[in-house]
Amino acid sequence: MGVAAVTVIAAAIFVWGIVSARLERADLTAPIVFVAVGAALAGLGLVDTPSAPESFKPVVEVTLVWVLFSDAARIRVSELRRDLGRCVRLLGFGLPLTILLGWALAVWLLSGLDLWLALLVAAALAPTDAALGVPVVTNRAVPSRLRRLITVESGLNDGIATPVVVLAIAGAASVEGLDGVGPGQALLELAVGVVVGVAVGAAGGVLLRCTRRRGWAAEEFTGIAVLALALGVYSGALLAHGNGFVAAFCGGLAFAATAGRRGPAEVGFLEQASGLVSLLVWLAFGVVAVPIMLDGLDLAVALYAVLSLTLVRMVPVALVLVGAGLDRATVLFVGWFGPRGLASLVFALLALEELGPGADHAVTTIAVTVLLSVVAHGATAAPLAARYGRTHGTPAEPDESAVEVPVRGLPRRRVPERPSDDSSGITSG
Numbered sequence: 001m002g003v004a005a006v007t008v009i010a011a012a013i014f015v016w017g018i019v020s021a022r023l024e025r026a027d028l029t030a031p032i033v034f035v036a037v038g039a040a041l042a043g044l045g046l047v048d049t050p051s052a053p054e055s056f057k058p059v060v061e062v063t064l065v066w067v068l069f070s071d072a073a074r075i076r077v078s079e080l081r082r083d084l085g086r087c088v089r090l091l092g093f094g095l096p097l098t099i100l101l102g103w104a105l106a107v108w109l110l111s112g113l114d115l116w117l118a119l120l121v122a123a124a125l126a127p128t129d130a131a132l133g134v135p136v137v138t139n140r141a142v143p144s145r146l147r148r149l150i151t152v153e154s155g156l157n158d159g160i161a162t163p164v165v166v167l168a169i170a171g172a173a174s175v176e177g178l179d180g181v182g183p184g185q186a187l188l189e190l191a192v193g194v195v196v197g198v199a200v201g202a203a204g205g206v207l208l209r210c211t212r213r214r215g216w217a218a219e220e221f222t223g224i225a226v227l228a229l230a231l232g233v234y235s236g237a238l239l240a241h242g243n244g245f246v247a248a249f250c251g252g253l254a255f256a257a258t259a260g261r262r263g264p265a266e267v268g269f270l271e272q273a274s275g276l277v278s279l280l281v282w283l284a285f286g287v288v289a290v291p292i293m294l295d296g297l298d299l300a301v302a303l304y305a306v307l308s309l310t311l312v313r314m315v316p317v318a319l320v321l322v323g324a325g326l327d328r329a330t331v332l333f334v335g336w337f338g339p340r341g342l343a344s345l346v347f348a349l350l351a352l353e354e355l356g357p358g359a360d361h362a363v364t365t366i367a368v369t370v371l372l373s374v375v376a377h378g379a380t381a382a383p384l385a386a387r388y389g390r391t392h393g394t395p396a397e398p399d400e401s402a403v404e405v406p407v408r409g410l411p412r413r414r415v416p417e418r419p420s421d422d423s424s425g426i427t428s429g
Contacts, residue, residue, distance in 0.1 A: 005046040012037045013279060031132065031282050031341065031374050038286020047287050056284040057353050062231070063281045064346045065248040066274035068162065069201075069230035071155040072252025073259075073267045083149050089320040090153045090334075095160055097316035098126045102308060109304050112361045116171035120351055121362050123164035125308050125369055129341025130154035132374060135382035136337050141389020146330065150337060158343035159249030163190045165347045166243055169354050176358050192242030194250050200236050201251030204229040205258030212262060223269025229255065230270060278342050285345045288352065289367040296364035305369040309376060313338045333388050339377040340370045 016023070016033060023033065041047045048055075102122030106113055113121065130137050130151050137147045170186035208225060211217040217225070230248060237247030259266065314335035321331050348366040351359040 034282035035286040038283040068249040069252035094320040120168035124347035127158035128338040132339035139385040193246035196237040197247030197250030201254030205255040293367040340373040
């Protein structure tokens, strides 16, 4: 990557930072803008496309580490307790069903993929990204418990899907005879990653809580400490021959459990940093994956993308939420708002780095699905959230506590929370 490309990237980030609110009002979100910038860099020849995956590899890996850690660390235990049953239904049963259904559909519809690559596509497209449905999780007309349910699912499902993605990449590499770990070794590395992540994350949370209590930790540096902790969890797992991504996710969960009440607030700087690098991932996606997508797009891929966003997502959600106290409109609302975003892109880029051209068909399918999701969910989020709020919401209370809704690549937003808006389609239990 030359100086000209770096200059364009820096200018794009700066311009986005100073006019992002205005562009959002014109429905130009960060993913759309930076994918376009990346595609332009590739089209103008400012980036060497064949070598781009290797060049972007550090950024992609760091992004996934920070996103997994911060997503897990910002989930408050009280949120899980309040809707534990529904979270378990979506994450413990709905997510595996989504992967299985997506896997079966990929095997049947995408003839160019073997079983491992089909599993890669299904697992990479299973996680949702609430950041692409911002009007849903920030609209006060939508009941708070429903918004919490969507954000908790989005925050945890990428970490749960990561081991499946890692296993699928290892299996595909083994079939193609590439250097790397096989499925058995990958499982062992996943187990080591869990142990290292829990140990280091919990130790970091305890140390931060203790030093904060004694006044040893300066507030302006605790966020930097958490950012370093996330990287330390990842590198520590690699030193122990474990999987660093799983370690990052488990480390975030352990940190949240041990850091005390101030724990979620300490993740703010980490979220800002991951927001910055996420812009670079969208840009890398435009550079690397868009040309591959344009070359490999066909009717079967387009049909899979449509079915992935509808049937593959909505049927498992409907099945697992039977008896959960939600009416039909609410189940459809939750089922539709499962945007595919940053995690899916990172998984695709990692597969491209590990498997090379052998992953092109899988990457094309993931890329088409994500781009379709950016457009479809971006266009429908605001009107459908407003419509749902009119029929299922309740009037806002004047004195309300606020909850933070982190949005990748955008400023953090504090959204008023309503303590009594659990009516009309959302019952307790």
